[in-house]
Amino acid sequence: MTTTSNAGVIAPEIIEGAEELSSVLEAARMRGATIGFIPTMGALHQGHTSLIGRARAECYHVVVSIFVNPTQFNSQNDFDKYPRDIDFDIETAFEAGADYIFVPSVQEMYPKDSASKVVVPNISSIFEGESRPGHFEGVATIVTKLFSIVGRCKAYFGEKDFQQLQLVRRLVADLHLPIEIIACPTVREEDGLALSSRNQRLSLDERYAAGILFHALTQGRILIEQGERSRQVIEAKMQEILSNEPMATLDYASVISADNFLQLDTLAGEVRLLIAANFGDVRLIDNIGVTVPMENQKGQQ
């Protein structure tokens, strides 16, 4: 075990044990260090490294966890196919600025006889939760465990998994966890495709076609900016765009209130455009936020 610090790190400290990580970070906090934490399932890409870079800029220590959480996969096939390359991930996390890398085993995170679960009703059963039963229960449980192990910190999440971000915010507030959630913008390819570990599994044709997701979201945003306020009209437009791409099988294209996921008929305030579609057997999701301008008062035009 090498001793590391913010300055002059020559190698990251790889930690497999929850208790060890916990006590290392507790000791660091006692010395006055702040902690930035980026939970990942590995398969790191620039979306992750942008989170790590931001934590590096804002915190004394940067902890990256790499753990492919079995309980959040709703199909064994999806779990088995999830890309894994631990050496690449460790190097990538280190180069991006991590000084502690937590790589627990499944046994470490889910010991024999472990049973407790964290559930966040409502938000867990709509959109991604409806399409992936049990997914968000797995997410809420593993995130709570990781937060408990890491302790007081800033935790960085990408906006790309917007529903996950809101779920994590909800559980941190509800359970009074000493965690500050930092939401970071989605990192995109040149054609707008949101970076995702799943993109690796697209065929070349599917990869080209997948740009349609960002295109549809952008067209929805433009309609709102042009004055359209009907949720149904925006959703129909996004659905129409997706229906013209034969490689895409749409799951949902919806507009919600960003803070509570309500689907109001007349858009107002901060809204989020959500989209999910399959390309072959690869499920992709994306979203963008739009602030709906206040309407002019009648007669002030």
Place this chain on the structure above:
Amino acid sequence: MTTTSNAGVIAPEIIEGAEELSSVLEAARMRGATIGFIPTMGALHQGHTSLIGRARAECYHVVVSIFVNPTQFNSQNDFDKYPRDIDFDIETAFEAGADYIFVPSVQEMYPKDSASKVVVPNISSIFEGESRPGHFEGVATIVTKLFSIVGRCKAYFGEKDFQQLQLVRRLVADLHLPIEIIACPTVREEDGLALSSRNQRLSLDERYAAGILFHALTQGRILIEQGERSRQVIEAKMQEILSNEPMATLDYASVISADNFLQLDTLAGEVRLLIAANFGDVRLIDNIGVTVPMENQKGQQ
């Protein structure tokens, strides 16, 4: 707000806000202080004060929370009838050694839109959980919230609520909470009746009759000590004793393995004798532990 410390406390610090308590205790830990925590629903009696006294002896700061948690009552009637006397409780906690007393509102612990729950399957649905649906979900959720607010500490629980104690141990291990659980012996009246806030609600006749619970448990223990190893025989003995007390309506009288609540037919290792009965509309529970001696090997007699 007065500043307190272990030595020379002249009044406890009463704190209503979760964030305030959290930051006060975090600052104390940064100064090297250890924290002892006793979560209560008020109606403090010597069972509680024995926990507070033990924490006082072992920790620098002692935090007592007083919060009648609505989500763990499975009947509104039981919640409404729960005894409440906050001034008495604060004074009692202080005299017993508390220096911080946390008295949050329901709104503080369950803010608008709060939804997250902690569930501990299996142990939550047997014995007390079977008789009180939803009870242990409420317990697990509030305990997790309180542990998050208080942070790293020793937390003191009475053995009287044995199933609750085991549930809390389970969730602390499962969620990797930085909490050390300290189990403390049940405090009893002269006739053996376990102290409980509910005892206040017994009529004088019921109060006399309630001594039968400890009598039955003790007879069960004696049978084991005399060599009986059949679970059914022990349970039948306890049930028979209860059936001879007309004021008691038995719910269960059972013997379980202490660590996993399994009901083995042949007793071995650490077992727990559990009993629950109603006296009028007051439900009482109690338990005692017995270490079953190793049997002699055949032929070694």
